[in-house]
Amino acid sequence: MPLAYVAFYVVVIGPVDLWHLLARPRIAELLRNTVTLAIACMAATAVLGVSLGVLVERTDLPGRRLWHGLLVAPLAVPAFVNGYAWVSLDRSVHGFTGAFTVVTLSYYPLVYLPVVAMLRRLDPALEESAWSLGHSRARTFRTVVLPQLRPALLGGALLVGLHLLAEFGALSLLRFPTFTTAIYDQYGSTFNGAAATAMAVVLVLLCLVLLLAELRLRGNRRYARLGRGAARSAVPAALGPWRWPLLGVVGAVVVLALGVPAYSLVRWLVIGTSTEFPVAELAEALVATIALALAGAVVTTLAAIPVVWLAVRHRGWASTVIERSTYIANALPGIVVGLALVVASLRLVPGIYQTAALLVAAYVILFLPRAVVTVRAGLEQAPTMLDDVAHSLGTGPLATARRVTLPLIAPSLGAGAALVFLAISTELTATLMLSPIGTHTLATEFWSASSELRYGAAAPYALLLVLVSIPATVLLMRSDGPATRTERVPA
Amino acid sequence: MSTPPRRAIKRASVALAATLLTASTLSGCGVFGSPDLVVYNAQHEELLDEIVPMFEEQSGLDVELRSGKDLEMANQIVEEGEDSPADVFLTENSPAMSIVDNAGLFAELPEAATASIPDEYVPSDRAWTGFLARSTVAMYNTDTMTDADMPDSILDFADPEWKGRVAFSPTGADFQAIVSAVLELEGEQATADWLAGLEENGVIVQNNLVVMQSVDSGEVDAGIAYHYYWYRDRQENGSDSDSSALHFFGNQDPGAFLSISGAGILDSSEHKDAAEEFVTWLTSTDAQQAMAESYALEYPLNPDAKLDPAVKPFDELEPPTVDVASLNGPQVTELMTAAGLL
Numbered sequence: 001m002p003l004a005y006v007a008f009y010v011v012v013i014g015p016v017d018l019w020h021l022l023a024r025p026r027i028a029e030l031l032r033n034t035v036t037l038a039i040a041c042m043a044a045t046a047v048l049g050v051s052l053g054v055l056v057e058r059t060d061l062p063g064r065r066l067w068h069g070l071l072v073a074p075l076a077v078p079a080f081v082n083g084y085a086w087v088s089l090d091r092s093v094h095g096f097t098g099a100f101t102v103v104t105l106s107y108y109p110l111v112y113l114p115v116v117a118m119l120r121r122l123d124p125a126l127e128e129s130a131w132s133l134g135h136s137r138a139r140t141f142r143t144v145v146l147p148q149l150r151p152a153l154l155g156g157a158l159l160v161g162l163h164l165l166a167e168f169g170a171l172s173l174l175r176f177p178t179f180t181t182a183i184y185d186q187y188g189s190t191f192n193g194a195a196a197t198a199m200a201v202v203l204v205l206l207c208l209v210l211l212l213a214e215l216r217l218r219g220n221r222r223y224a225r226l227g228r229g230a231a232r233s234a235v236p237a238a239l240g241p242w243r244w245p246l247l248g249v250v251g252a253v254v255v256l257a258l259g260v261p262a263y264s265l266v267r268w269l270v271i272g273t274s275t276e277f278p279v280a281e282l283a284e285a286l287v288a289t290i291a292l293a294l295a296g297a298v299v300t301t302l303a304a305i306p307v308v309w310l311a312v313r314h315r316g317w318a319s320t321v322i323e324r325s326t327y328i329a330n331a332l333p334g335i336v337v338g339l340a341l342v343v344a345s346l347r348l349v350p351g352i353y354q355t356a357a358l359l360v361a362a363y364v365i366l367f368l369p370r371a372v373v374t375v376r377a378g379l380e381q382a383p384t385m386l387d388d389v390a391h392s393l394g395t396g397p398l399a400t401a402r403r404v405t406l407p408l409i410a411p412s413l414g415a416g417a418a419l420v421f422l423a424i425s426t427e428l429t430a431t432l433m434l435s436p437i438g439t440h441t442l443a444t445e446f447w448s449a450s451s452e453l454r455y456g457a458a459a460p461y462a463l464l465l466v467l468v469s470i471p472a473t474v475l476l477m478r479s480d481g482p483a484t485r486t487e488r489v490p491a
Numbered sequence: 492m493s494t495p496p497r498r499a500i501k502r503a504s505v506a507l508a509a510t511l512l513t514a515s516t517l518s519g520c521g522v523f524g525s526p527d528l529v530v531y532n533a534q535h536e537e538l539l540d541e542i543v544p545m546f547e548e549q550s551g552l553d554v555e556l557r558s559g560k561d562l563e564m565a566n567q568i569v570e571e572g573e574d575s576p577a578d579v580f581l582t583e584n585s586p587a588m589s590i591v592d593n594a595g596l597f598a599e600l601p602e603a604a605t606a607s608i609p610d611e612y613v614p615s616d617r618a619w620t621g622f623l624a625r626s627t628v629a630m631y632n633t634d635t636m637t638d639a640d641m642p643d644s645i646l647d648f649a650d651p652e653w654k655g656r657v658a659f660s661p662t663g664a665d666f667q668a669i670v671s672a673v674l675e676l677e678g679e680q681a682t683a684d685w686l687a688g689l690e691e692n693g694v695i696v697q698n699n700l701v702v703m704q705s706v707d708s709g710e711v712d713a714g715i716a717y718h719y720y721w722y723r724d725r726q727e728n729g730s731d732s733d734s735s736a737l738h739f740f741g742n743q744d745p746g747a748f749l750s751i752s753g754a755g756i757l758d759s760s761e762h763k764d765a766a767e768e769f770v771t772w773l774t775s776t777d778a779q780q781a782m783a784e785s786y787a788l789e790y791p792l793n794p795d796a797k798l799d800p801a802v803k804p805f806d807e808l809e810p811p812t813v814d815v816a817s818l819n820g821p822q823v824t825e826l827m828t829a830a831g832l833l
Contacts, residue, residue: 026831091708172697185662185833188560189824195833342570350574437529437576438555448536448558453700 003328005340006204009197021198026182030199034178034206037099038164042157044104049111049156050149052253054141055246057119060236062243067250068116072109072477074257076469078426079106080169081446081462082257085264087173088455099176105257106170107163111156113476118152119145124235137237151218155373158214162369165207166333169428169447179203180333184429187335200336207328265459265466272456281445286464289425289441292356293468296363297421301413303364304371311372312379323376327369334430337365341434359434366430367423371416378412379405418472425468442468526555528765531568531577533561533587533664534623534752538787545781546772552765561587561664562820568757569594578760579769581752584668585621586820588753592618598758604771607779607793612751614816619755621815622773623782623789625717626808627669627748629738630706636713641738645669645715645746646677649688658694658705658714661832665699665717665750670827671818672748676811679826686830695832700731707735717750719788722802726788741809749810752789 010018021027055061056068074082083102086093093101122145130140165180172181179199186196239246269275311323341362345353352358382405390400428443435444442465449458532539536558543554557577559567565587568575575596582588591597597618605613605620612621629648631641642648648657660666674682694711696702702714703721718739724732740746754773756766772778779796782789790798790805798805827833 021828024829024831026828026833029831091704091710175695175697175701177695182833186828187563188662188664189562189667189827189833190566190821193566193824195828342567346571346574353571353574354576432559437557438526451698452535452537453704 003204003325003332005343006197006200006332006336009194010201013194013197017194018198018201021195022202027199027202030177030179030182031202033096033176034165037096037103037176037178038161038206038210040100041103041107041164042161044100045108045111045160046153046157048104048108048253049115050153052108052112052250053115053119054145055250057116058237059239059246060243061239061247061250067254069477070254070258071112071250072473074106075109075113075422075476076466076473077106077258077261078169078443078465078469079103079163079167080173080426080428080443081265081465082106082261083170083173084446084450084455084458084462085261088268088450089260089264094175096176098174099171101256102170102174103164103167105253107160108253108257110159110163111153114152114156115149118149122148154214154218158210161210162207162327165203165210168333168335173450179206180335183333184335187339196336196339200332203332203336204328207332211324211327261466265463268456268459269463272454272459275456275459277460281440282460282464285440285442285445285461286468288439289443289465289468292359292363292431292441293421293424295356296360296367296424297417299360300364300367300420301371301375301417303368304375304416305413307368307372308376308379312376313384323372332366334362334366334427335433337362338430338433341365341430354434354436356436356439359431359436362430362434363420363424363427366427367420370419370423374416374419375409375412378409378415382408415476418475422469422472422476425472426465527552528554528578528762528769529576530554530556530579530581530769531564532556532558533564533580533582535583535787538782538785538789539581541785541787542778542781545778546769549772550765550768552768554769562590562667562824565590565820568596572596573759575757575759577757578762578766579754579756580619581622581754582664583625583750583752584664584818585751585753585815586668586671586818586823587664588614588619588755589816589818590820591755591757592616592816596758597755598760598763600756600770601767604754604767604774607774607776607795609792609794612792612815616816619753620770620774621751621792622754622779623752623787624792624805625665625719625750625752625789626739626803626810627672627715627746627750628718628721629713629715629740629746630703630721630735631713631738632706632709632711633734633736634709638736638738641713643740643742644744645740646673646681646685648692648713648715649685651692653692653713655692655694656712657689657692658696658702658711659689659716660696660698660702661689661693661827663698666715667820667823667827668750668818669715669745669748670823671820672750672811672813673745674819674823674826675813675817676745679822683826683830686826686832690830690832703735704731707731707733709734713738715746718803722788722799723786725801726786726799737803739803739808741807743809743811745811747808747810748813749790749808751792751815753815 052071056064056071061067079102082105086098086102127140127144130144168180168184171178179202183196183199186193186199190196307323310319341358345358386404387400390404395403426443428447431441432444442461446458446461446465449461539556543556547554561582561584564580568577568580568591580591592614600617600620605617608620629641629645670682673685694705696705699716699720702716703724705711706714718737721732721735721737754770756763756770760766774793776793776795779791779793783791783796783798788799788802824833
């Protein structure tokens, strides 16, 4: 529907005016900013995610379990809280360098998690065969392990790219204009202006480029194995003299990604002149956030089930298109989706305008892909054979779904819901626009305080946001994370 | 799959039950309940949070605020039309009021609501009233500049000598109101030239507070903003204003533009009595004095209310004469988009 909205307004604007709006220096500047930041961050998160994953999973780095926990933990710190933490400590953190640093530190777990999951599932026998054939460890890694990591790496990098295209809060705080922040600025001046729609068109195209690139790079290879393989862990590589320097590197990442926001938050809580703890407002925002995020997570996950069912059990180009099209909304900023829903609800069903129901609908549109990705991985691993066996034993289709398939995919439903919960609790722009009058969430309150530079007043909300995110992050850490979809079991 | 399937299903149903429970509790305790008066507020949220409770106590009415930016909310109200949940609309600057007024969505104000406000701050159709005013200023860094180094006119910031030295926030409704005044006073071509020069010279930041910080920290020599940011910081602890000072252009320069915050009642309001009571109260001496004594330091428009004497007196501002009803928001946005500022 947001796509239909964008398309509708493109028609309303007309090709001549659209061209006029697109062919101007500002668009070139935004395009340059958006593309360079996306490429730089995807490359940096890929390098960081893979090297950290290998270090933690495949070497004798001291304290590996502890480091794993600490390396995933930044997922619980929303990017805009991270941006706030940096910019409020040092005003010189801004522009490209600032945006690159903060975004990379916030998003690298999106690559790290799937890479770790993949490394854990690789059968060490593959590598051992390579060694027995005389390959060195380094060469084995390059020719055997790395190609296997490809889908996890690409999937993770795709998520980073999509997140980045839609990122508003962090980039706005760090003063690095991209299409999303520019759309927001236009919206602030016109609400429903042609220039904003024109920029949304460019954003959709960028998203398409990303999706196609990922499909292309991933290729048609299958990465499944036929047997179950050996359920044992690989022999860790000895780091030797590199042990301590590398430990230092991992430590530095944790300090930058986790230490800086923690220090900054505590500092503002303690010394901020505008720090206050309005208990009633904090509690109200907390309850509203949790209620909206829970409702959104449940509805989104339920909505993901039919999409995934079609995509996995009835493969074909149509189901691929349906599945992939949900990604586009993921890269559209919340503001475009919000605006589409405002316009649509006012013209079609004014009764639901500014109700919680409409806001939840926006969340479903925005975050369906995240649930789809995770639930899909679960369903891919549930063999159809089991359904057939159940059928042959006289169980009806509904009962099969309830007693066989549902229990099999339940963990991935949980992980999908956790991912959506995380995303909703930190959603800002659609919430600002669509929330019922008088409803404030932690994210909107945080934003209103931090954009007035009342850093101290923003701190309690930021802290609560992090606390709310912790349970979902733990749940994700236990499951295999968002990009397990890339592992295919032969159909 | 680490979790036994049955437990996972149980967990999911517990989560679902919890959601439904929270949702019903929320609606039960009035978080989603309906208030007596809905105010779409584009004025500073902090100011309204300070004075609305006074009105609620006096009137016994329950007021809900929905906050946003001037032009965003004005255009939202136009989009909402007859279905708008808003009863009252408050802005920081008048161009947003004109957008709603031009769409014919305001109800005429009662006599009492405008009785204590001088005529020049009320449009002739009495669709809305001014209730606060703010003066355009330039801030400058006192370590690198003196008042004598400042230009005579705000238009001079477009000159090449200011390249990289002046900060402003083009996305803010405040700056856009200043542009609308330049447009009204100097015409379209001069405004377009001025904006092009600023785009070339300016350091763009996200709001006026950052303008002030950038000037005070010496990142830039000067900045364009409204007067009260600097005075507020001075009153608080001065951490962002101790190395800067204000330059008032005066002399009827566009840079001395006095921007009017407006209040209006939506014609579609289902709470007209409450809305009239609120707007009348907002212009009363009591409320105007309360706003004058608040942290805000904007100029009250009711002549009986007195602002802190530390703020440059209202009658010394020498602003240019601008008809409050004539400032054009949409054309400003177009010009700024064309200049690459939006």
